[in-house]
Amino acid sequence: MRAFLKGNKVVYEFEVGNVDEELLLMFSAMEIGSKSKAKEEDIVSLSDEIVRKWWNENKDRFLKSDENSG
Secondary structure, eight states: OEEEEETTEEEEEOOTTOOOHHHHHHHHHHHHHHHOOOOHHHHHHHHHHHHHHHHHHHHHHHHHHHHHHO
């Protein structure tokens, strides 16, 4: 990987096959976030809602696992 400045941009180059998909997702999220007009409290509220929904859908897996270990 190499990075360099080109005008007012930072350019990242990766060899084919050496691209970290998580890194690309992070860059995409940063780009989308920079264009967002959402307020911080809206983002926190949405994040809390996502966590609550995930926990409600997955808590049985973890709670049953704890019961079996004790």
